[in-house]
Amino acid sequence: MPFSLKRGDSIYRKTPIGAHLSIGKGLKATADEAVARGLETIQIFLRNPRGSGARNLTAEETDYFIRTLKENRIGPVTVHIPYVCNPAAAKSEVYEYALQVVSEDLTRCKLIEADFLVLHPGSYTTADPAAGIENVSRLLNLVLKKHQGHTRILLETMAGQGTEIGRSFEELNQILNRVDYSDKIGICYDTCHTYAAGYDCTTAEGLEDIIRQMQDSFGKDKIYLIHANDSMKELGGRKDRHSHIGHGFIGQEGFKALLSHPFFAQFPFILETPLEGADEDIKILKQIRAEQS
Numbered sequence: 645m646p647f648s649l650k651r652g653d654s655i656y657r658k659t660p661i662g663a664h665l666s667i668g669k670g671l672k673a674t675a676d677e678a679v680a681r682g683l684e685t686i687q688i689f690l691r692n693p694r695g696s697g698a699r700n701l702t703a704e705e706t707d708y709f710i711r712t713l714k715e716n717r718i719g720p721v722t723v724h725i726p727y728v729c730n731p732a733a734a735k736s737e738v739y740e741y742a743l744q745v746v747s748e749d750l751t752r753c754k755l756i757e758a759d760f761l762v763l764h765p766g767s768y769t770t771a772d773p774a775a776g777i778e779n780v781s782r783l784l785n786l787v788l789k790k791h792q793g794h795t796r797i798l799l800e801t802m803a804g805q806g807t808e809i810g811r812s813f814e815e816l817n818q819i820l821n822r823v824d825y826s827d828k829i830g831i832c833y834d835t836c837h838t839y840a841a842g843y844d845c846t847t848a849e850g851l852e853d854i855i856r857q858m859q860d861s862f863g864k865d866k867i868y869l870i871h872a873n874d875s876m877k878e879l880g881g882r883k884d885r886h887s888h889i890g891h892g893f894i895g896q897e898g899f900k901a902l903l904s905h906p907f908f909a910q911f912p913f914i915l916e917t918p919l920e921g922a923d924e925d926i927k928i929l930k931q932i933r934a935e936q937s
Contacts, residue, residue: 659910659912659933662684662685663687663917663925665681665919670705674686674709675712677714682896687724690752693724693725699758711723721757722761723758723795725761725762729745732769733768734779735770750787759795760796760797760798760832760868760869762797763797764808765808767806768809776807779821784797785818789824796830797830801813801816802834803838803882804882805884812841813858830869832870832871835870835872835874836894838854840879842879845894848896875888877892879893886916888924890913890928899932900935
């Protein structure tokens, strides 16, 4: 059975801490790496993140992956949609490709019993924000109408580069309000992206303001996952540039604020920092978590 998605369930550790790992050497190697690195939750791509390639997954490797993670209580399991996928696209061929990829990856999530599928809302490019929001919503309705598995799609909060959709909670709320399957969708809160979009998570006061704005838009009960990344760019800089924990503008004090807050501390924290140096990031977050106990 997959990990429960109910908050407060005893199957979750308090604030599971994990990282995004490659499956370049196969799912068996990924599962072993997750154990070796001491991960408590995990995120992966199930295809080439910058292309269309997606190799077949054998029953032997998916069974090993599922079994190894369960035996080591690593979960929830998250899959990230590839970066080339643009659900808000104005061009029909780009949009149809996004629809294909999201549909296929949702099916592949079932093979590994993934709990979450994280999706960037995309960019409206030559259209306008309203058209982009409508495109994302339509795609989600088409995909979720056929979805019978337990995997929940999570829209990721974005930094607001260029014509990105999802730079504000209100934009995300506009998408969710147009989706007919509210029980199959939620939000992934990215610390770097939201900081770059102007949401200050570095103080207790800032976090309370963020929660208020969540509640006034899509509702704080829609948050299921935290992408824990420091930000190379300043508050409101509108640039998606991840940094190792303590090496950016959020800093260790910002993550102390997040991990000591009862709302944010109930969710899994997944690092998306470069794997070279990620072990130190994991160590820092676990140490901060321990200090809050």
